[in-house]
Amino acid sequence: xxxxxxxxxxxxxxxxxxxxxxxxxxxxxxxxxxxxxxxxxxxxxxxxxxxxxxxxxxxxxxxxxxxxxxxxxxxxxxxxxxxxxxxxxxxxxxxxxxxxxxxxxxxxxxxxxxxxxxxxxxxxxxxxxxxxxxxxxxxxxxxxxxxxxxxxxxxxxxxxxxxxxxxxxxxxxxxxxxxxxxxxxxxxxxxxxxxxxxxxxxxxxxxxxxxxxxxxxxxxxxxxxxxxxxxxxxxxxxxxxxxxxxxxxxxxxxxxxxxxxxxxxxxxxxxxxxxxxxxxxxxxxxxxxxxxxxxxxxxxxxxxxxxxxxxxxxxxxx
Numbered sequence: 001x002x003x004x005x006x007x008x009x010x011x012x013x014x015x016x017x018x019x020x021x022x023x024x025x026x027x028x029x030x031x032x033x034x035x036x037x038x039x040x041x042x043x044x045x046x047x048x049x050x051x052x053x054x055x056x057x058x059x060x061x062x063x064x065x066x067x068x069x070x071x072x073x074x075x076x077x078x079x080x081x082x083x084x085x086x087x088x089x090x091x092x093x094x095x096x097x098x099x100x101x102x103x104x105x106x107x108x109x110x111x112x113x114x115x116x117x118x119x120x121x122x123x124x125x126x127x128x129x130x131x132x133x134x135x136x137x138x139x140x141x142x143x144x145x146x147x148x149x150x151x152x153x154x155x156x157x158x159x160x161x162x163x164x165x166x167x168x169x170x171x172x173x174x175x176x177x178x179x180x181x182x183x184x185x186x187x188x189x190x191x192x193x194x195x196x197x198x199x200x201x202x203x204x205x206x207x208x209x210x211x212x213x214x215x216x217x218x219x220x221x222x223x224x225x226x227x228x229x230x231x232x233x234x235x236x237x238x239x240x241x242x243x244x245x246x247x248x249x250x251x252x253x254x255x256x257x258x259x260x261x262x263x264x265x266x267x268x269x270x271x272x273x274x275x276x277x278x279x280x281x282x283x284x285x286x287x288x289x290x291x292x293x294x295x296x297x298x299x300x301x302x303x304x305x306x307x308x309x310x311x312x313x314x315x316x317x318x
Contacts, residue, residue, distance in 0.1 A: 038118035051092040058089035060308040061128040065137030070206040084297040101205035116168040134172040142178025146237035149173035172307035174249040174300040180267040182232040186260040247277035253286025
């Protein structure tokens with residue numbers, strides 16, 4: 001399995017959606033604003049693309065996490081993968097995060113918090129409701145989506161930057177085959193570091209945790225296993241599940257050898273224990289992606305239709 005394995009879902013979605021894309025090229029039903037800067041770090045701009053339907057916009061938004069194996073790039077954005085969302089009136093934000101191998105998962109998660117805060121802060125500019133944000137992605141993109149769903153943070157009222165005053169929480173999550181528990185990967189008690197010696201060997205870079213040492217003025221690797229396990233626990237969505245989390249949907253193949261379906265099953269039990277709406281759609285015999293994966297965006301869109309509905313008008317509002 002190569003580094004492209006984690007990006008398979010994007011490729012499959014693109015192939016499945018090639019016909020809608022060809023049609024869109026002739027008469028696009030949306031506008032695309034490219035390279036909107038949502039933040040900066042170490043002198044580097046973090047960007048997202050905004051896809052807005054030209055007609056019948058429903059006021060809700062879906063964040064598409066452009067990530068496979070925690071690799072992210074502008075070139076990987078494919079509107080064909082989320083045509084169904086655009087068709088139903090969702091404004092889609094395709095978010096590119098700081099990519100591996102340069103950045104590790106904890107750093108990437110910070111980018112995602114920033115992107116959600118930015119979108120919410122500028123909701124009026126984008127014509128969306130800041131309280132109707134969904135998020136989606138596949139594999140690593142699904143993992144990052146779940147981190148925003150389970151570990152979204154409140155805003156910081158005292159922050160100098162108005163973006164940091166906004167919350168990074170979302171109102172619904174739907175994703176494909178995400179890692180969810182890095183301390184019990186594939187089976188109870190098997191941590192991700194064991195998996196990195198086997199099936200996850202191509203993805204060592206995102207787990208190459210470092211910390212800045214003031215004395216030497218260098219970034220030094222964190223080699224203590226317990227510290228590494230603690231970080232793995234913090235970047236596991238299952239760690240953060242609480243009763244106030246948004247409803248979640250996962251689609252997963254039960255023959256997935258890269259991200260075992262066990263990862264979805266343990267998360268399902270945790271959500272159900274917290275009495276949070278959760279649905280697991282199992283694709284029989286499917287691995288890490290399947291030929292008609294793009295068609296399943298209709299299931300994703302149905303989920304958002306249900307959980308991102310516009311609140312009914314109150315008598316006062318009327």
